[in-house]
Amino acid sequence: xxxxxxxxxxxxxxxxxxxxxxxxxxxxxxxxxxxxxxxxxxxxxxxxxxxxxxxxxxxxxxxxxxxxxxxxxxxxxxxxxxxxxxxxxxxxxxxxxxxxxxxxxxxxxxxxxxxxxxxxxxxxxxx
Numbered sequence: 001x002x003x004x005x006x007x008x009x010x011x012x013x014x015x016x017x018x019x020x021x022x023x024x025x026x027x028x029x030x031x032x033x034x035x036x037x038x039x040x041x042x043x044x045x046x047x048x049x050x051x052x053x054x055x056x057x058x059x060x061x062x063x064x065x066x067x068x069x070x071x072x073x074x075x076x077x078x079x080x081x082x083x084x085x086x087x088x089x090x091x092x093x094x095x096x097x098x099x100x101x102x103x104x105x106x107x108x109x110x111x112x113x114x115x116x117x118x119x120x121x122x123x124x125x126x127x
Contacts, residue, residue: 009083023109026125027107027112028033030105030108033115034103034105034117037065037068037069038117039118039119040065042119042121043123044062044121045061045099045101045121046058046059046123047067050126053089054089055088058080058099059078067100070103073101077101078099078100078101079099079100080098081098081100082095082097082098083096083098090127092127094124095124096123096125097123098122103118
C-alpha cells in the first residue's frame with residue numbers, strides 16, 4: 001500500500017531529464033542538418049564561380065540551395081575569395097576559389113542563445 005505513490009515520484013524525477021535529452025537530440029540534429037545544407041550550398045555556389053566565373057550567379061545558386069534553412073538569406077551572408085587575389089567574376093587557371101556562407105541559427109526551444117554556423121566550399125578554377 002505504501003508503494004502507490006512511488007511510481008509518481010519516480011516519474012516526476014525522471015521525466016524532466018528525458019524531455020531535456022529528447023530536445024537536446026532534436027536541436028543537435030537540426031544543427032547538423034543546417035551545417036550539411038550550408039556546406040552543400042557553398043559547394044554548389046563555388047562551382048558556378050570556378051566554371052562560369054560569375055559571382056552573382058554563384059550567390060543566387062547558393063541561396064536557392066540553402067533556401068530550406070532561410071528563404072531570406074542575403075548576399076551579405078556570402079564571401080567569395082580567390083587564391084590568386086583576382087577580381088570579381090574572374091577565376092585564373094590553377095588558382096582556387098572559396099565560398100563561405102555564414103548563418104545564425106536559432107533553437108526551437110529557446111534554451112540556448114542563437115549561434116553561428118559556417119559552410120565552406122573550395123574548388124579549383126576551370127573545374
